[in-house]
Amino acid sequence: xxxxxSSEEARRLLEAGRVGRLGCVYEGAPYVxxxxxxxxxxxVLIHSLSGRKIEALRANPRAxxxxxxxxxxxxxxxxxxxxxxxxxxxxxxxxxxxxxxVSRFPGLTPVESVPVHDxxxxxxxxxxRIREVTGVAEK
Amino acid sequence: xxxxxSSEEARRLLEAGRVGRLGCVYEGAPYVxxxxxxxxxxxVLIHSLSGRKIEALRANPRAxxxxxxxxxxxxxxxxxxxxxxxxxxxxxxxxxxxxxxVSRFPGLTPVESVPVHDxxxxxxxxxxRIREVTGVAEK
Numbered sequence: 001x002x003x004x005x006s007s008e009e010a011r012r013l014l015e016a017g018r019v020g021r022l023g024c025v026y027e028g029a030p031y032v033x034x035x036x037x038x039x040x041x042x043x044v045l046i047h048s049l050s051g052r053k054i055e056a057l058r059a060n061p062r063a064x065x066x067x068x069x070x071x072x073x074x075x076x077x078x079x080x081x082x083x084x085x086x087x088x089x090x091x092x093x094x095x096x097x098x099x100x101x102v103s104r105f106p107g108l109t110p111v112e113s114v115p116v117h118d119x120x121x122x123x124x125x126x127x128x129r130i131r132e133v134t135g136v137a138e139k
Numbered sequence: 140x141x142x143x144x145s146s147e148e149a150r151r152l153l154e155a156g157r158v159g160r161l162g163c164v165y166e167g168a169p170y171v172x173x174x175x176x177x178x179x180x181x182x183v184l185i186h187s188l189s190g191r192k193i194e195a196l197r198a199n200p201r202a203x204x205x206x207x208x209x210x211x212x213x214x215x216x217x218x219x220x221x222x223x224x225x226x227x228x229x230x231x232x233x234x235x236x237x238x239x240x241v242s243r244f245p246g247l248t249p250v251e252s253v254p255v256h257d258x259x260x261x262x263x264x265x266x267x268r269i270r271e272v273t274g275v276a277e278k
Contacts, residue, residue, distance in 0.1 A: 023169030030162030
């Protein structure tokens with residue numbers, strides 16, 4: 001039976017996750033990639049190299065992050081956070097976000113974890129400003 | 140280091156998977172949900188109750204299915220199949236697809252697994268006709 005998660009359950013699942021699937025729209029078509037993330041409930045923080053998802057999000061900032069826990073094909077919980085892409089360019093915001101990502105993912109390689117001040121980094125750090133979180137479960 | 144998978148590696152990963160994340164576009168915004176699927180390499184077969192993803196795909200048939208194997212945040216492989224949504228309404232096609240899904244997911248509940256002939260079923264069976272499969276890995 002598929003049931004809707006309460007808002008609190010949905011947010012708990014989002015906050016507990018580490019890997020999510022980022023959805024964006026690229027030239028009118030959906031595009032989905034796995035990402036490591038950390039969230040405080042208001043924003044989702046993500047780092048990335050440049051590529052199609054960044055190109056897509058710069059052109060159309062509507063984004064979603066889907067996170068799930070799948071026990072088996074008939075027992076799972078899934079949550080989706082809808083929001084808006086915002087690239088971090090201010091060095092203090094970037095440093096703060098990088099610190100939170102490194103603290104959540106100690107295995108990040110130096111090139112990804114080092115805060116960048118020269119504006120030349122190929123590492124993009126962005127947030128999704130969360131507008132709505134919903135979730136469902138099958139038991 | 141992130142590398143591109145060969146076409147053959149990408150297709151193998153897609154064919155080995157059982158749970159993927161279906162991406163579609165709903166009113167101009169991305170929408171992503173986990174799905175159980177089976178594929179023969181040309182089409183991805185999926186079953187679903189009605190809801191937002193079906194509404195989205197009927198309005199805009201551009202779809203993708205993202206499948207990954209994540210060992211840890213720095214070791215993962217991910218593939219994305221791009222294609223077009225096609226709802227199965229012909230009873231022979233539906234029966235064949237339902238059989239393949241049940242054979243892959245023996246735990247499907249009867250209401251989902253029983254082929255439906257009366258056209259009144261609330262279970263939607265559809266395929267994504269695959270146009271392109273690409274993949275990347277981080278090692």
